């Protein structure tokens with residue numbers, strides 16, 4: 001039975017994953033939060049999942065590399081430097097990084113990429129997300145993934161196109177940009193919409209997470225899959241065969 005270790009085990013996602021493991025064919029190897037021994041956890045698990053905070057990423061990857069243990073990174077709020085660190089670790093071990101482990105969002109990203117590739121540049125793309133009041137990063141990792149998918153569909157790089165939030169005298173919208181808006185409140189598990197706004201018509205592609213269970217089950221499915229993979233960087237598409 002594949003044993004799964006959890007970085008960030010006392011958090012909302014860590015608790016949801018630990019609770020779901022017995023129903024999945026895996027076993028719980030243990031978990032740590034602040035102050036725990038990352039190296040010991042990495043040595044004792046067949047595969048690791050990280051749902052903690054960006055500041056802990058380097059420590060968790062270092063422990064995973066030293067123990068040669070594959071790792072799923074679900075933490076969001078990552079910068080370019082974090083992504084370069086993941087690429088470096090993926091030379092030694094299997095690493096799957098995703099802003100969203102649900103099947104629905106993987107499907108939505110594929111639909112967004114397709115729509116963006118077919119609709120002309122005169123269809124403006126805006127990404128809207130809403131999450132619970134305790135979320136600390138914006139835009140959400142998922143919103144950025146969906147923005148990436150739209151940019152990819154247009155053969156561009158999101159970093160050249162993104163406009164995050166608007167306030168004040170912004171001027172008119174620049175053609176081809178991809179806008180992001182974030183709402184926070186209550187206990188919303190995760191709502192995402194990608195709006196394609198054309199001349200006189202509008203298409204909205206949406207996903208609503210009804211609970212964290214979908215993320216927890218997706219994370220465990222990804223971990224069980226990743227445990228048998230060669231070193232490299234993977235996404236949920238590989239797990240789901242999309």
Ligand SMILES: NC(=O)C1=CN([C@@H]2O[C@H](COP(=O)(O)OP(=O)(O)OC[C@H]3O[C@@H](n4cnc5c(N)ncnc54)[C@H](OP(=O)(O)O)[C@@H]3O)[C@@H](O)[C@H]2O)C=CC1
Nearest residue numbers: 008010011012013033034052053056074075076099100101
């Ligand atoms: N990819 C996906 O599908 C999903 C990703 N997420 C992402 O996962 C992350 C966690 O979300 P959530 O569980 O809601 O957040 P929580 O704040 O509930 O949990 C995070 C946990 O990590 C711990 N932690 C924080 N910093 C460190 C550190 N430096 N070292 C070790 N542990 C640390 C926290 O401890 P303490 O409370 O003591 O700070 C807390 O227990 C977020 O980035 C979120 O966006 C969430 C849902 C789905």
Ligand SMILES: O=C(O)C1=N[C@H](C(=O)O)C[C@H](O)C1
Nearest residue numbers: 076099100135140141142190
């Ligand atoms: O913090 C959360 O809760 C979530 N974070 C992820 C994100 O940033 O996209 C995934 C999910 O939407 C819930």
